[in-house]
Amino acid sequence: xxxxxxxxxxxxxxxxxxxxxxxxxxxxxxxxxxxxxxxxxxxxxxxxxxxxxxxxxxxxxxxxxxxxxxxxxxxxxxxxxxxxxxxxxxxxxxxxxxxxxxxxxxxxxxxxxxxxxxxxxxxxxxxxxxxxxxxxxxxxxxxxxxxxxxxxxxxxxxxxxxxxxxxxxxxxxxxxxxxxxxxxxxxxxxxxxxxxxxxxxxxxxxxxxxxxxxxxxxxxxxxxxxxxxxxxxxxxxxxxxxxxxxxxxxxxxxxxxxxxxxxxxxxxxxxxxxxxxxxxxxxxxxxxxxxxxxxxx
Numbered sequence: 001x002x003x004x005x006x007x008x009x010x011x012x013x014x015x016x017x018x019x020x021x022x023x024x025x026x027x028x029x030x031x032x033x034x035x036x037x038x039x040x041x042x043x044x045x046x047x048x049x050x051x052x053x054x055x056x057x058x059x060x061x062x063x064x065x066x067x068x069x070x071x072x073x074x075x076x077x078x079x080x081x082x083x084x085x086x087x088x089x090x091x092x093x094x095x096x097x098x099x100x101x102x103x104x105x106x107x108x109x110x111x112x113x114x115x116x117x118x119x120x121x122x123x124x125x126x127x128x129x130x131x132x133x134x135x136x137x138x139x140x141x142x143x144x145x146x147x148x149x150x151x152x153x154x155x156x157x158x159x160x161x162x163x164x165x166x167x168x169x170x171x172x173x174x175x176x177x178x179x180x181x182x183x184x185x186x187x188x189x190x191x192x193x194x195x196x197x198x199x200x201x202x203x204x205x206x207x208x209x210x211x212x213x214x215x216x217x218x219x220x221x222x223x224x225x226x227x228x229x230x231x232x233x234x235x236x237x238x239x240x241x242x243x244x245x246x247x248x249x250x251x252x253x254x255x256x257x258x259x260x261x262x263x264x265x266x267x268x269x270x271x272x273x274x275x276x277x278x279x280x281x282x283x284x285x286x287x288x289x290x291x292x293x294x295x296x297x
Contacts, residue, residue, distance in 0.1 A: 005029050006063035008154070011055055011078050011085070012099070013040040015234065016125070017068035019132040020098070020158050022047045027157035034058035056088040064154065065095045071243050072101040079109055091117030096151055098139075100124045100179070100240070102247050103169035106142060110168040119147045122168060124175035125159060126182070129235035130222060136160040140178070142170035176251055179244035183265045183282070185219040190286040193227045194293050204228055226283035238285075239278040242269050 005028055010021040013035035021044060025031050031049040034057065035041060041051035052058035055078050059065050065085055069075055075097055079085045085095060095118050097106065106122035113120045121143035131137040137159035141148055148164045155162040165174045192215075196206045207227070211220045226232060245266035252259045272278075272288045280287075287297055 006094075006154075007061060008032070009034075009052075009058040009062035009065045009089075010044075010049075010068070011035070011058060011065065012068040012074075013037070013044055014068065014070070015129050015236075016098075016132045018043055019129070020068065020125075020137075021049060021066075023132075023135045024154065024157055025049050029154070029157070032058050032062065054083060055085060056083050059085050059089045059093070061090065062093060064151070065089055065093055066098055066154075067095070068098045070099065070240060072105040075099050075101050075105060075109065080112070086113055086116050086118060089116070089118055092119075094119045094121070094147060094150060096121045096123050096154070098123050098125055100175050100244055100247070101172060103142075103172040103176070103251060106172050107169040110143070119144070120168065121147050121151055122171040123151070123155065124171050126175065126178045127159070128222065131159070138178075139163070140165050140171045140174040142166055142168050142172065172247075173251065176244065176248035179241065180248045180259065180262045180265075182219060183241060183245060183269060183285075184261055185217055186223065186282055186285050187265045187268060187289075189217075189220055189223065189227065190283075190289045193286055194289045198293070223283040226281060227286055230286075232277075232280040232284040232287070234279060234281045236282050237278065238269060238273050238280055238282055241282045242266075242273050242278065245269050 008024055008029050008031045010031055010033040013033055018040060021031050021033055025048045032052050033044040033049050034052040034055055045051045067078055095113055110120040121141055123139050123141045125137040125139050127137040135158055138161040139155050139159040141164045165171055196203055207224050249263060249266050268288050277284050277287055
């Protein structure tokens, strides 16, 4: 293992965090990780990483700290307080938060970290579990150019499209727009699926030809099999997309941008969650359309 590469602490080893941290290990990085679940820490150790017993232990001596947790409250929980990142990371460390959170949380974190001599980038991702596993994520970054340049080699071990979008919080703003587009796209696909099936068309053939034209999309490519097989094992849970739709509708209201279709889809995501489907993949929006169409699920 090269001693020239920065020492990495990884906090959050979930559906996204586990394969992403493993891709850094494959790229030669020394990765120490912490997450509450013992089985996930064991998985990191089995992949060649080092399991830590706490956030404080994981970040001690790290050059780069990466967080990948569900939402703003979890970012704040691991960042602040006596056992958190800011109190235990060395001055000069680079903190990269790859969670999807509110832009304001990212701005506040960068400000608090600066007082400790810790640099921050917000760097949420798009591509879901498959993109994480295949290291082809799209990474949208907010922060300083110099810090982005420092982090670029790590980002390139995790994703294919890596772009600095502006100052702190910009990555999260672009991610919010991403989640708006994805949700509306999945909803449109789900409606098309029900329409096609009710019309007696060969669904697989229909989706193949649609995906070859202007209606084609990464969403349709990635989620086609979910629709065909009614396989809603979570790659990205409805619960998380519900959180993200809250972020984008709130941020849009703040800047005075109207999201008429986005607001409707946000309600559909929320209703699906209320019906007990929050733990399913977001392609399960198909279930909401089926229920509205009279199906008994």
